[in-house]
Amino acid sequence: MAIDPTATVHPSAVIAPEAGIGPGCLIGPFCVIGPEVTLGPGVELKSHVVIEGLTEIGEGTVVYPFASLGHAPQDLKFRGEPTRLVIGARNRIREGVTMNPGTDGGGGVTRIGDDGLFMANSHVAHDCQIGDRVILVNNVAIAGHCILEDDVIVGGLSGVHQFVRIGRGAMIGAVTMVTADVIPHGLVQGPRGVLDGLNLVGLKRRGAGKADILALRDLLGDLGHGSFRDSARERANEGTDNDYVREVLDFILGPSDRSFLAPR
Structure with missing residues (x-):
């Protein structure tokens, strides 16, 4: 050289x-x-x-x-x-x-x-x-x-635990400890991070429409009942024509045995 x-x-x-x-x-x-x-x-x-x-x-x-x-x-x-x-x-x-x-x-x-x-x-x-x-x-x-997919933002003074996956477009608030996987486009906040909804600003910046956001909100509602993986498997079996929903389901059902940050 x-x-x-x-x-x-x-x-x-x-x-x-x-x-x-x-x-x-x-x-x-x-x-x-x-x-x-x-x-x-x-x-x-x-x-x-x-x-x-x-x-x-x-x-x-x-x-x-x-x-x-x-x-x-x-x-x-x-x-x-x-x-x-x-x-x-x-x-x-x-x-x-x-x-x-x-x-x-x-x-x-x-x-x-x-x-x-x-x-x-x-x-x-x-x-x-x-x-x-x-x-x-x-x-x-x-x-x-750790795996941080594209377009992830992690706020100041935050920490991410080893082996955690953070899905595409997720946003982690400041002064947050992330101890479990974060779904794509999720919004995580709190000293011990919890899933606090969707990263709406990021979704809109990347061109997501109202129908996409409503579909993701509907999915979050379903995931909040019982096991994330079981709920995701049921939704995947029902099928979906929304790319954002499919992305979240594929992430949850992917090759990982870690838990997920759940909604409040």
Whole structure:
């Protein structure tokens, strides 16, 4: 690997000779880049960024001061195995963010999608799978093995328990602890998070119509009686022509044995 001749590197930056620095990259002062790091075209490191391990960062991503990416996972089972952190394109990774690579026991890779915003001091732990356009607000902590689908927003100072799945378009309110799976387009609030309805703002922004929202509300009413999976199975057997309802049912009946956050 090598530093592309069109990259701009501040003289105080420390870059291992084996690292790959793509065309048009901007490496600011006092950054440290390890030998197995690959930066795609146009990646910008503002200053004081440290990147280690088998870490790939996609085109146009901007990383702000004091972010730490690719260092060993905070998992006592980790024994130095060669695992990866893969970050997609056009992400904004703000001050003090930490992202860890995967572990052998969790699939070996932590993956971040495209066009995300990771605000100051947020954390993505080992083996997480983060979708596109995800927003983590300041001081959010995502524990190991979590799945956040596309367009998820997690409010400031919130925590997500390990192995939790959060469905597409869900919104987690600030200062919330999420201990169970969250259905797509759900709205979760409260210190010990509960499902408090639908993320109506997000649904409308993504083009959901009145009929879609009414169908989802009807589904939530059915799911509030008894077991989530049993209720979802009954609704799935009845069939539906609504894509949003089908998405929620598929999520609930998917390959997971975790419980779900239920309506109040």
